[in-house]
Amino acid sequence: MTLTASVDTTLTEIISGTTPGAACSPDLVAKPWVFDLQPPSYGPGSSMGDVIPAGSPRQGTLPAFYREASSEELDRRIRSAKETLGDRLVILGHFYQRDEVVAYADYVGDSFQLATAAKARTDAEAIVFCGVHFMAETADLLSTPEQSVILPNLAAGCSMADMANIDQVEECWEQLTELFGSEADATGRVPVIPVTYMNSSAALKGFCGRNGGIVCTSSNAETVLKWAFERGQRVLFFPDQHLGRNTAKAMGVPLEQMPMWNPNKPFGGNDALALQSSQVILWHGFCSVHKRFTVDQIERARAEHPGVRVIVHPECPMPVVDAADEYGSTDYIRKAIEAAPAGTTFAIGTEINLVQRLAAEHPEHTIFCLDPVVCPCSTMYRIHPGYLAWVLDSLLDGVVLNQISVSDDVAAPARLALERMLAAKPPIAAGA
Structure with a gap:
């Protein structure tokens, strides 16, 4: 190539x-x-x-x-x-x-x-x-x-942002409120906190602002989930199931406590018991760019490039994230490459335009996309x-x-959800 x-x-x-x-x-x-x-x-x-x-x-x-x-x-x-x-x-x-x-x-x-x-x-x-x-x-x-x-x-x-629209999320929220009620428990935590990924419409950000929720990015998702768990008994996470699952799993949330909500199925495709025992309710959405990456691609990269460093985006499916050496946001990937000693070989699981640009900018490394088929983000x-x-x-x-x-009625609560995200700071490590 x-x-x-x-x-x-x-x-x-x-x-x-x-x-x-x-x-x-x-x-x-x-x-x-x-x-x-x-x-x-x-x-x-x-x-x-x-x-x-x-x-x-x-x-x-x-x-x-x-x-x-x-x-x-x-x-x-x-x-x-x-x-x-x-x-x-x-x-x-x-x-x-x-x-x-x-x-x-x-x-x-x-x-x-x-x-x-x-x-x-x-x-x-x-x-x-x-x-x-x-x-x-x-x-x-x-x-x-x-x-x-x-x-x-x-x-x-x-396409991922389009997989959760405001009508679907409002309907889901109505059904969850009917199931869980809206009263806080003895610790002051409400039944559900909505969390939307940055990759969502302003209407969904506004929904979170109106309902005590927050926005997250791929780099601060763990900090935001901790913020939400302090205030809620469980989280409704949309629209990307993979970022939600990978982040919550790394925090110790069991997979069986992360049911999927499919807006095209009655009650999201769940029963009341599964939802009652949930910690994170994941929306049935995904990024088609990151869905293309597979464990087979990682195994092939390791076989063909011994010692390769595999980094993937957290929007990738869980088995891919688990098989990689590291995962992180686009900014994490960029900084990891910049900090690596010359001569490092990287297999990257994210969009091809960024991967090829990084390869051109860093000739001291060998950098290639995990997916051998060139398939950029359509949109x-x-x-x-x-x-x-x-x-x-x-x-x-x-x-x-x-x-x-963005209309004023949507913009005001959407800004509130963004402000909550900006105020949610990760804990400072000891000695930092």
């Missing part, structure tokens, strides 16, 4: 036959605006098999100029717009974005790091978020009312320099396109 950081280049070479390898879909070499005109879907890539909810945001037709412009022309326009707009603009790029978009980002990071960066840039009138919909919503929650948050392609959603891949140039040119004309705004 090519050593370039660009997954776009890798895919083109694989599908044209000039580089050995495999891609999960030949459609990945098509421009994303091709899929804007088709029936709603997440597009080619890891989430292409997931069912997109009715009413999901759709992107209108990108003007022909931006569809037909060369990469050199798009580059010229983007850089010119950035220079003209100056401090009035900040561009945020998620770790999983294609390299051709990350090249223009003022900040690169995970969803919460980027939202925090947006909060710090109060001088910017426009925040262009090259990520997915829930990330742009979080940036809107943390930015000022005078700032505009822009998502270059409205079709850049998140991150909906962002392209053509859309970025389009929204930036419009800003030059004084027009804000694709603005993401």
